[in-house]
Amino acid sequence: MTEKIAELVERFKRGDESAFNELVRLFERRIYAHAYQMLGNHTEADDVLQETFVRLVKNIARLRTDANLPSFIFRIATNLCIDIIRKRQRREVNIDESDVEAARGYQLELSRRISTPEEETERRELMELITAAIAELPPKQQATIVLHDVEGYSKEEVADIMNCPQATVRSNLHIARSKVKRKLIGLLREKDE
Amino acid sequence: MKTETKIEQEFEEWLSTLGPSDLNRDLGDELSRYTTAVANARSRFQHYLSYLRLMSAREVILPDDLYFAQVRQKITARVRIKPVSRPARIRALLLPERMRPLQGIVSGALAALLLVTLVFFPGAEKPHKLSGLDRYVCLKARFSGEVELLRRGPLWKEVESEHIDILLRTAAILSSPSSLSRSRAFGNGGK
Numbered sequence: 268m269t270e271k272i273a274e275l276v277e278r279f280k281r282g283d284e285s286a287f288n289e290l291v292r293l294f295e296r297r298i299y300a301h302a303y304q305m306l307g308n309h310t311e312a313d314d315v316l317q318e319t320f321v322r323l324v325k326n327i328a329r330l331r332t333d334a335n336l337p338s339f340i341f342r343i344a345t346n347l348c349i350d351i352i353r354k355r356q357r358r359e360v361n362i363d364e365s366d367v368e369a370a371r372g373y374q375l376e377l378s379r380r381i382s383t384p385e386e387e388t389e390r391r392e393l394m395e396l397i398t399a400a401i402a403e404l405p406p407k408q409q410a411t412i413v414l415h416d417v418e419g420y421s422k423e424e425v426a427d428i429m430n431c432p433q434a435t436v437r438s439n440l441h442i443a444r445s446k447v448k449r450k451l452i453g454l455l456r457e458k459d460e
Numbered sequence: 461m462k463t464e465t466k467i468e469q470e471f472e473e474w475l476s477t478l479g480p481s482d483l484n485r486d487l488g489d490e491l492s493r494y495t496t497a498v499a500n501a502r503s504r505f506q507h508y509l510s511y512l513r514l515m516s517a518r519e520v521i522l523p524d525d526l527y528f529a530q531v532r533q534k535i536t537a538r539v540r541i542k543p544v545s546r547p548a549r550i551r552a553l554l555l556p557e558r559m560r561p562l563q564g565i566v567s568g569a570l571a572a573l574l575l576v577t578l579v580f581f582p583g584a585e586k587p588h589k590l591s592g593l594d595r596y597v598c599l600k601a602r603f604s605g606e607v608e609l610l611r612r613g614p615l616w617k618e619v620e621s622e623h624i625d626i627l628l629r630t631a632a633i634l635s636s637p638s639s640l641s642r643s644r645a646f647g648n649g650g651k
Binding site: 279280281282283284287288291292295296299300303304309313316317320321324327328393394397398412415416417418419420421422437440441444447448451 | 477
């Protein structure tokens with residue numbers, strides 16, 4: 268896979284449009300999911316998805332090692348998400364209610380399927396709690412916790428994506444987890460029992 | 461005591477490295493290394509796993525293929541793919557990525573410096589007037605020389621003759637008959 272990506276990047280750098288389209292196909296779903304996890308609504312995730320690839324074209328010369336493309340793309344997407352979160356926190360932008368509804372009812376799901384109405388209500392409450400707990404974090408902590416604890420990237424990969432030392436990732440993660448755990452303490456106790 | 465703290469730290473470190481991918485893995489053996497040395501190791505481990513399960517349970521349901529096809533069209537309409545130029549490749553090779561934000565700052569600072577120089581010293585690029593003079597003479601010597609020249613030179617003689625002229629005219633006016641009669645009248649009672 269890494270070799271295939273490196274080859275596509277090399278062709279893309281030579282101006283091959285089909286290689287670029289192939290790269291978009293390879294990463295579009297992961298980028299969309301990542302943006303959605305961070306932002307929680309379709310409209311902004313869609314903006315981030317498009318802007319990520321537009322910026323990739325503009326900045327492709329900056330990619331030194333072709334095989335590092337995944338981190339490079341995720342770094343662009345993460346920075347775009349961080350910018351949006353910062354704007355939101357500064358201006359207290361209200362997200363479209365229909366988007367929030369879509370997030371609750373359609374696009375964010377728990378991995379296990381639920382059948383009963385009680386479980387459905389519980390699922391919604393749980394999702395709201397987790398989303399609210401993450402949304403209260405500063406943007407970089409949000410990105411770190413989403414990348415590591417939700418999407419499952421290692422600390423090394425997170426450091427690469429966020430372009431910072433691993434020690435920073437470790438400390439951001441520690442602080443973010445403490446804050447989120449404090450919010451979810453009731454749920455965690457129930458699960459422990 | 462020290463060993464216990466070290467094991468405790470090691471346990472915390474191990475816990476923090478666990479991610480969603482470890483949820484389906486059997487971690488019993490690794491956990492057993494800490495259960496005897498660390499207090500409540502098992503319950504802390506369970507608590508951490510519960511947290512991870514909660515966090516990683518959120519899954520994004522992706523839109524359908526049609527949506528992604530439309531996005532690809534929009535992206536293609538916004539970009540123009542062209543080969544990466546040789547200078548851009550060289551710049552990318554030479555400048556480490558962490559330095560790139562500094563590139564803008566350094567360029568900005570240099571531009572500001574150039575602007576300030578041009579605004580406050582607009583003639584800075586022209587040769588200084590001194591460069592058009594003869595060999596260097598110190599200020600004291602130059603001043604003394606000029607004073608001496610003034611004293612001995614034609615200007616001084618001109619001033620001297622002017623003063624003599626003024627004195628002669630004054631004496632002639634004061635000793636004139638009209639002037640003498642006025643003085644006398646003033647001395648006799650001022651009629």
